[in-house]
Amino acid sequence: MSNPSNRASMRGQLTLRGVVIGVLGCVIITASSAYTALKMGALPWPIVFAAVISLFFLKLMGNASLNEANVTHTIMSAGAMVAGGLAFTIPGAWMLGYADQISWLDMFIVALAGTILGLLATALIHRHFIVDAALEFPTGNAAAQTLRATEAGGKTGKQLFGSMAIAGIYSVLRDALGVVPSMLCTLNIPGVTFAIYNSPMLLSVGFLVGFAPVAFWFAGALLGNFGIIVGGTAAGLFDVMTAQGIVKSLGMGLMMGFGVAVVLKDILPQVAGIVRGLAADSSTDTDEQSLISGSLKLDAGIIGLGAAAIAVVIAIVLDLGPVPAVIVTLFTFVTTIMSAQSCGQTGIDPMEIFGLIVMLIVAAFAQIAQVKLFFIAGIVAVACGLAGDVMNDFKAGAVLGTNPRAQWIGQAIGGIVGALVAAAVMVALVTAYGPDAFGPDKSFVAAQASVVATMVSGIPSVPWFVGGFIAGIVMYWLGIPAMMIGLGVYLPFYMSLTAFLGSCVKLAYDKWSAHRDATAGLSDEERAAKDAAFQEQGLVVASGLLGGESIVGVILAFVSVGLSLLG
Numbered sequence: 001m002s003n004p005s006n007r008a009s010m011r012g013q014l015t016l017r018g019v020v021i022g023v024l025g026c027v028i029i030t031a032s033s034a035y036t037a038l039k040m041g042a043l044p045w046p047i048v049f050a051a052v053i054s055l056f057f058l059k060l061m062g063n064a065s066l067n068e069a070n071v072t073h074t075i076m077s078a079g080a081m082v083a084g085g086l087a088f089t090i091p092g093a094w095m096l097g098y099a100d101q102i103s104w105l106d107m108f109i110v111a112l113a114g115t116i117l118g119l120l121a122t123a124l125i126h127r128h129f130i131v132d133a134a135l136e137f138p139t140g141n142a143a144a145q146t147l148r149a150t151e152a153g154g155k156t157g158k159q160l161f162g163s164m165a166i167a168g169i170y171s172v173l174r175d176a177l178g179v180v181p182s183m184l185c186t187l188n189i190p191g192v193t194f195a196i197y198n199s200p201m202l203l204s205v206g207f208l209v210g211f212a213p214v215a216f217w218f219a220g221a222l223l224g225n226f227g228i229i230v231g232g233t234a235a236g237l238f239d240v241m242t243a244q245g246i247v248k249s250l251g252m253g254l255m256m257g258f259g260v261a262v263v264l265k266d267i268l269p270q271v272a273g274i275v276r277g278l279a280a281d282s283s284t285d286t287d288e289q290s291l292i293s294g295s296l297k298l299d300a301g302i303i304g305l306g307a308a309a310i311a312v313v314i315a316i317v318l319d320l321g322p323v324p325a326v327i328v329t330l331f332t333f334v335t336t337i338m339s340a341q342s343c344g345q346t347g348i349d350p351m352e353i354f355g356l357i358v359m360l361i362v363a364a365f366a367q368i369a370q371v372k373l374f375f376i377a378g379i380v381a382v383a384c385g386l387a388g389d390v391m392n393d394f395k396a397g398a399v400l401g402t403n404p405r406a407q408w409i410g411q412a413i414g415g416i417v418g419a420l421v422a423a424a425v426m427v428a429l430v431t432a433y434g435p436d437a438f439g440p441d442k443s444f445v446a447a448q449a450s451v452v453a454t455m456v457s458g459i460p461s462v463p464w465f466v467g468g469f470i471a472g473i474v475m476y477w478l479g480i481p482a483m484m485i486g487l488g489v490y491l492p493f494y495m496s497l498t499a500f501l502g503s504c505v506k507l508a509y510d511k512w513s514a515h516r517d518a519t520a521g522l523s524d525e526e527r528a529a530k531d532a533a534f535q536e537q538g539l540v541v542a543s544g545l546l547g548g549e550s551i552v553g554v555i556l557a558f559v560s561v562g563l564s565l566l567g
Contacts, residue, residue: 013067014406022075026414030079030421032550037087041447044208047143049543050077067402074393074410079418081389085382088352091446092453093374094435104427111419114382120303121336122390123291130394135344140395163541167200167548191229191240195494201549204542206502214503220488221496245460251490253465257472258482259353291408331358332383339384340391349388352448355381432560
């Protein structure tokens with residue numbers, strides 16, 4: 001039986017207008033996130049962007065509370081990480097020549113299975129991480145503070161949509177009309193794609209991530225491109241092609257080692273406590289904590305039946321077979337816990353690494369076609385990506401006092417919509433550009449999917465991969481961001497250079513803010529308030545630039561598909 005107090009507290013938070021705005025925004029953000037993840041090899045959390053745009057449109061329709069905006073943005077952002085889970089895994093199959101063996105239905109089932117498993121898992125673990133462990137979840141905290149800062153009025157909306165328009169117009173001039181070049185300051189260096197990518201989106205990625213993390217990213221790029229490729233070939237240690245294989249293997253090893261270190265150091269020691277906490281919750285807590293039905297006992301049955309149903313669907317529809325389907329379903333619950341722990345402590349969600357781990361476990365226990373391995377990685381990555389988004393949203397809700405059941409229902413709506421849209425956009429992109437456009441140094445670098453493809457097909461240099469793997473683990477224990485260094489080693493140099501320039505803009509922006517406040521004769525409280533507002537404006541503008549270019553890219557892809565069908 002449902003809990004009336006829970007239902008009552010949802011009034012004014014989960015609203016019809018909020019659902020409509022959230023679903024429309026979810027379609028746009030999911031599509032642009034799929035494009036961004038493939039084009040940039042990275043996907044910044046869209047939560048701040050969604051929070052601002054939700055409050056803006058709700059205020060246009062009349063009075064709006066922060067809690068209504070929080071639930072609306074929960075719906076709106078849900079599909080982004082679903083798209084990320086697909087984009088970080090499935091294109092690897094295209095790179096190996098399996099594009100004709102993957103249909104829209106396959107991708108939709110992968111996305112839907114991951115979405116449902118992610119939702120079931122977060123319904124189970126939300127109280128432990130948000131209430132009992134009270135982890136920081138920095139992205140969720142940022143979204144809550146942004147909503148508070150934005151509540152006052154329309155200046156933020158003008159900044160957001162103005163920057164989106166600028167990025168959109170610029171993208172049309174570059175990609176559709178060819179008026180401006182894609183690359184600037186190119187240099188002919190054998191084996192190194194040296195250039196500045198003429199992209200507001202990639203500059204914004206650097207701005208949003210910040211100077212310190214991107215500095216490590218850029219250090220990795222310098223090491224891989226100029227230390228190994230240029231330096232190694234100049235010293236006669238290896239030829240350019242061998243050096244490029246070494247760089248890819250080293251980058252993969254660093255990222256994989258980081259992901260495993262997160263599991264070993266931060267997550268496994270927590271598992272026993274999580275299990276004990278869940279057991280205590282189920283024995284002592286009331287139906288107030290039910291997120292699905294309003295009854296904890298009914299929730300437990302729904303979670304069990306839902307997991308069993310997903311196992312049957314992926315066994316039959318994706319043709320994985322019963323044993324792999326059971327392994328995937330069980331380990332997806334484990335990896336969503338890992339994802340929640342990682343996001344709560346670091347703000348990082350290495351979803352594709354979790355997908356790789358489960359994929360390799362299944363491959364060790366069952367003979368399965370290569371193309372099916374990408375489905376396994378995709379299901380897990382989608383579930384972990386959505387779990388990270390859900391837990392960040394729950395944290396924002398805890399700060400603002402939003403009803404968690406309203407948020408979970410919003411995530412369910414947005415996640416299912418996102419699964420449909422993400423699969424459609426992936427098909428549109430591969431149809432418009434062809435499978436050969438995806439991979440390192442291609443139009444869509446799809447860095448994470450390339451890593452998955454390499455793990456399936458064979459690592460170019462096993463010794464360098466193993467060395468990077470060990471170094472990634474050691475670096476994590478020493479507090480060095482091996483994931484960012486590995487990303488820089490792996491990605492084409494022009495991407496790392498452009499993101500670094502964006503982070504330099506952020507550094508200058510912060511220093512200007514600090515100098516302005518220091519010379520204004522303000523009190524400490526006034527200076528802190530001005531600085532917070534200043535930072536929020538910068539994040540909003542950067543989010544708008546990133547979103548504007550992404551949306552235009554998706555539109556151009558769909559136009560290309562339409563023209564090809566007409567032709």
